Amino acid sequence: MLIVNHEQFYTTQLGAGLGLVDETKLLLCLYESGMTTNELYTIALNSGLFPMVSARRLRNIIAECFSPRYIKSGVADTLKKLEPSIASSSFNQLLLIHTAIANRVLFDFIVEIFWSKYSGGYDSIGTDDAREFVVNAVREGKTQKPWSDSVIKRVSSYVIGCCADYGLLSSGRVSKRIIQPIRMQQSTSLYLSHWLHFSGLGDNAVIHNECWKLFGLEPLDVRDEFKRLAKNGWMIVQSAGDVTRISWQFKTMEEVVDVIAQS
Incomplete structure (x- = not known):
């Protein structure tokens, strides 16, 4: 199964909303299993939970942000159950994963720019770094059609702002x-x-999946991470050379949610 789509074009979809952490939590409270985007919009509009948000803006938030990230990926139910029981910093990391998967431009920016700066000992990332990244992406054909300078500028600010919302960068309207x-x-x-x-991924495909790179982890790091999880009895890990076999102790995500909530 494809988790991160290399063929996915970069879009301006982040412009409908960046991290939207607080809004996501409110929408998860309203969301019920199997609910469609339109059903959620109607309930949210009548809930009184978004008094400062126009109807059009709310529709954009749900259709362009919440739905691609959490409904279409099938994780809204799981996140709804997890949100009340884990720390905000941990929950934000889960939102980051699914937002990055839904927005390839953010995924690549974190992997290619954020972590290269981080590992290179830099202490900041500026709007110029983001702009250069987006300009190169357009040049390489990663957008469906060429972007104007104004769109490049906007998307550069979106990726920076989204990283700030999820705690990777400091907040504030500054160039660095x-x-x-x-x-x-x-x-x-x-x-x-x-x-x-x-x-549906096999053991080694799980370990080599690109999502780990959002946190700066390479396959060897992931294996070490799994060995730490194994110390709690949550999985059994056997490695021989480049091959790793995992005995998964939980049969459903519901069991995983219960363990996370209690730990």
Whole structure:
């Protein structure tokens, strides 16, 4: 099963809303299993939870942000159950994963620019870095059609702002954002490993999946992460050379959610 789509064009979809952390939590409260985008919009509009948001803006948030990230990926139910029971910093990492998968431009920016700056010892990332990244992407044909300078400028600000919303960069309207120290939470690695597994990936495909790169992890790092999870009895990991076999102790994501909520 394809998790990260290399053929996905870069879009301006992040412009409908960046991280939207607070809005996502409110929408998850309203969301019920099997609900469509239109049903959620109608309930949200009548809920009184978004008094400062216009009807058109609310529709954009749900149709362009919430739905592609969480409904179409089938994770809204799981996130709804998890949100009340884990720390905001951990929950934000889960939102980051699914937002990046739905927006390839953000995914690649984090993997290619954020982590290269981080590992290179830089202390900040500027709007110029983001602009150069987007300009190169347009030149390489990663957008469906060439973007104008104004669109390039906007998308550059979107990726920077989204990284700030999820705690990778400092907030504030400044040209340079401070790189924040980030480490994958144990609950995040437990969630991501099992979500990939239940999505139909084999053991080694789980370990080599690109989603781990959002947290700066390469396959060897992922294996070490799994060995830490194994110490809690959550999986059994056997490695020989480049081949790793995993005995998965949980049979459903519901079991994983219960463990995360209690840990």
